[in-house]
Amino acid sequence: xxxxxxxxxxxxxxxxxxxxxxxxxxxxxxxxxxxxxxxxxxxxxxxxxxxxxxxxxxxxxxxxxxxxxxxxxxxxxxxxxxxxxxxxxxxxxxxxxxxxxxxxxxxxxxxxxxxxxxxxxxxxxxxxxxxxxxxxxxxxxxxxxxxxxxxxxxxxxxxxxxxxxxxxxxxxxxxxxxxxxxxxxxxxxxxxxxxxxxxxxxxxxxxxxxxxxxxxxxxxxxxxxxxxxxxxxxxxxxxxxxxxxxxxxxxxxxxxxxxxxxxxxxxxxxxxxxxxxxxxxxxxxxxxxxxxxxxxxxxxxxxxxxxxxxxxxxxxxxxxxxxxxxxxxxxxxxxxxxxxxxxxxxxxxxxxxxxxxxxxxxxxxxxxxxxxxxxxxxxxxxxxxxxxxxxxxxxxxxxxxxxxxxxxxxxxxxxxxxxxxxxxxxxxxxxxxxxxxxxxxxx
Ligand code: RAT
Ligand code: ZN
Numbered sequence: 001x002x003x004x005x006x007x008x009x010x011x012x013x014x015x016x017x018x019x020x021x022x023x024x025x026x027x028x029x030x031x032x033x034x035x036x037x038x039x040x041x042x043x044x045x046x047x048x049x050x051x052x053x054x055x056x057x058x059x060x061x062x063x064x065x066x067x068x069x070x071x072x073x074x075x076x077x078x079x080x081x082x083x084x085x086x087x088x089x090x091x092x093x094x095x096x097x098x099x100x101x102x103x104x105x106x107x108x109x110x111x112x113x114x115x116x117x118x119x120x121x122x123x124x125x126x127x128x129x130x131x132x133x134x135x136x137x138x139x140x141x142x143x144x145x146x147x148x149x150x151x152x153x154x155x156x157x158x159x160x161x162x163x164x165x166x167x168x169x170x171x172x173x174x175x176x177x178x179x180x181x182x183x184x185x186x187x188x189x190x191x192x193x194x195x196x197x198x199x200x201x202x203x204x205x206x207x208x209x210x211x212x213x214x215x216x217x218x219x220x221x222x223x224x225x226x227x228x229x230x231x232x233x234x235x236x237x238x239x240x241x242x243x244x245x246x247x248x249x250x251x252x253x254x255x256x257x258x259x260x261x262x263x264x265x266x267x268x269x270x271x272x273x274x275x276x277x278x279x280x281x282x283x284x285x286x287x288x289x290x291x292x293x294x295x296x297x298x299x300x301x302x303x304x305x306x307x308x309x310x311x312x313x314x315x316x317x318x319x320x321x322x323x324x325x326x327x328x329x330x331x332x333x334x335x336x337x338x339x340x341x342x343x344x345x346x347x348x349x350x351x352x353x354x355x356x357x358x359x360x361x362x363x364x365x366x367x368x369x370x371x372x373x374x375x376x377x378x379x380x381x382x383x384x385x386x387x388x389x390x391x392x393x394x395x396x397x398x399x400x401x402x403x404x405x406x407x408x409x410x411x412x413x414x415x416x417x418x419x420x421x422x423x424x425x426x427x428x429x430x431x432x433x434x435x436x437x438x439x440x441x442x443x
Contacts, residue, residue, distance in 0.1 A: 015029060015409070015410055016410070017409060017410045017414075018410075018411055019410070020407030020408065020409055021398070021402075021407065021408055021409065021413075023399055026395045026402070026408075027391065027395040029410050030390075030398065030417075031391045031395075033410065033414050033417050034387045034390055034394075034417055035153065035387060036153075037414070037417050037418060037421060037422065038154065038155035038422065039153055039154050039383060040154075040421065040425040040426060040429075041154050041156065041158060041370055041371050041373070041379065042158050042339055042425045042429075043160070043185075043273070043316075043339070043340060043370035043371075043372055044157050044158060044160065044370065044371055044372060044373045044374075044379070045160050045372065045374040046159060046182075046373055046374070046376055046379075048176070048182035049141050049142055049179070050171065050179065051168065051171050051176075055376065056374055057136070057141070057144065057375055057377060058133075058136035058137075058139075058375075058377075059129055059132040059133055059136050060091075060092040060133070061088075062113050062116060062375050062377060062378065063091075063092040064088060064091050064095065065109060065375055065378070066286075066287070066288040066289040066374075067108075067109035068095055068110065068113070069091075069286065069287075070286060071107055071109065072095050072098055072099060073286065075098050075102075076098050078094065080285040080286055080287075081285070093129065096128075108346070108347045108348070108385075115381035115384060116377045116378070116380050119151055119377075119381075120135060120377075122135055145376065148377055148380060152380045152383045152384075153383055153387070154371075154379055154383060155181065156181055156182075156183060157181055157183070157379075158182075158185055158236075158429075160185055160187050160238065161184045161185055161187060161232055162187045162189070163186060163231075164191070164201055172228075172231045173231075175231075176232075183235045183429070184232040184233060184235065185235060185236055185237070185238050185273070186228055186229070186234040186236075186238070187237075187238050188238065188261060189239055191256060191260075191261075192239045192241075192253045192257060192261065193242070193253060195211075195252045195253065196252075199213070199217075202220070205224075207220040207223060207224050212252065213252045213255050213259075217256075217259075217260075218255065218256065218259030221256055221261075222264050222267075225237070225261070226264065226267075226268075229268055235270070235429035236270050236273050236314060236428075237261060237264070237270055237271075237272050238272070238275070238314075239272070239274060239275070241274060241275065241276045242278055242280065242294070243276070243277045243279055243293070243295060243296045243318075244296075245276055246299075246300050247300040247303050247304050248307075262308055262311050265311055271311075271313060271314045271337070271428050272311060272312070272313055272314070273314040273316075273339075274301065274314070274315050274316075275316045275317075275318070276296045276300075276315065276317050276322070277293055277294060277295070277296045277317050277318030277319045278291055278294075278318055278343075279291060294318075294319065295321045295322060296319060296322055298326065298329060301313070301336070302329055302332075302333075305332070305333035305335055309335055310335075312336075313333075313335060313336050314339050314367075314428060315336055315337065316339050316340045316341075318342050318343055318344060323345075323353075323354050323357065324357060326338050327357060327358055327361040330362055330365075331362065337366065337367060338358060338362070338367070339366065339367035339369075339370060340368070340370040340372070341354050341368075341369060342372065343372060346369075346372065346382070348385060352389055352392070355368050355369075355390065355393050356393055356396075359393065359394075359397055364416050364424075365419075365424070366420070367424050367428075368386070368420050369386045371383060394413070394416070394417070398413070
């Protein structure tokens with residue numbers, strides 16, 4: 001058994017990689033390793049430059065993030081319809097004035113904008129946005145992306161790509177060259193959750209499907225997925241599911257899941273990401289900001305993991321009440337990988353609770369976080385927050401381990417951080433590729 005001993009040069013000395021760390025050294029070594037390790041961001045809504053205007057960045061987009069829009073309506077007398085009638089720039093001005101000038105921006109999402117401004121040495125207390133706008137307008141997208149990802153400590157970003165989004169599909173149809181930092185994901189909400197509104201799009205493209213998804217529809221949807229696989233080369237397929245999701249159930253969505261999506265994932269050796277617990281459009285007048293959360297019945301997940309042992313499921317749940325069950329299921333099913341603290345869970349207090357629980361129940365065999373960034377520069381503050389919270393959590397875990405009789409070295413810390421933020425994701429995304437702690441593989 002390795003035990004901690006005081007380094008002969010004293011507690012504040014720099015530990016070499018194989019030395020057992022003293023209690024006093026642990027926090028700074030953990031902080032340093034988290035800072036210097038490049039992370040994989042396994043779920044974002046960002047886009048490679050080839051997608052042009054679909055990819056959002058800059059101060060006006062940062063301020064009109066739907067997390068901030070929801071907060072704006074709590075403070076402002078303006079109605080949603082009045083707000084939606086404004087131009088993007090006017091909306092951003094209104095949010096800046098309300099949330100950042102007339103009030104102190106202490107919410108998580110508001111603090112994030114401040115952190116981004118500070119990262120670019122832009123004013124955080126001014127009454128207007130002229131300087132920030134001038135700065136972002138002067139950037140060219142390729143170089144800016146490179147800089148932002150460097151600042152965020154992110155090597156690889158996973159996009160969210162919807163083959164049934166007309167604007168996005170048009171870009172894919174022209175052909176999209178591989179980008180070395182962006183990976184695609186085939187998002188299937190329209191097929192699995194809203195088939196009745198979308199089956200005709202597939203039918204119009206020559207796939208012989210019907211409204212009930214009967215007969216050969218399952219096979220045709222598989223063909224559709226195979227064709228899009230060739231276009232996108234996705235690293236996984238994904239769907240966001242309501243809190244009411246059940247499996248097995250006699251619904252069209254369940255049939256398509258069983259007959260098309262899960263077999264396609266097996267054929268292509270792709271995991272399926274299930275994001276469970278959203279209640280869409282609780283307040284439709286708020287648009288994207290109008291969704292809420294509900295506690296889900298995770299028996300559906302249990303049934304899927306057991307019935308389909310040859311499928312792999314990447315899972316994030318939106319309700320705080322479902323987090324513990326998710327950990328228990330991950331202990332039962334090795335084809336289940338919990339990932340991220342999603343959306344309403346992505347606040348330091350809740351991230352801390354969820355992540356401590358996951359470490360206690362799963363060690364390092366999970367993926368602690370994704371950014372869910374919709375606007376490029378958000379990766380800076382979101383990953384900074386994650387590193388800050390994780391420094392505390394990991395340092396505490398190592399301190400307890402040391403107290404219980406097993407010291408850790410810098411190499412141990414590096415191995416753990418690499419697993420959590422990089423190689424667990426790479427191993428699950430890369431088809432049949434072994435886990436790797438080396439630079440970004442080409443998927
Ligand atoms: O967090 C968000 O931005 C949500 O609006 C959703 O996009 C969610 O992350 C999702 O992927 O459905
Ligand atoms: Zn998302």
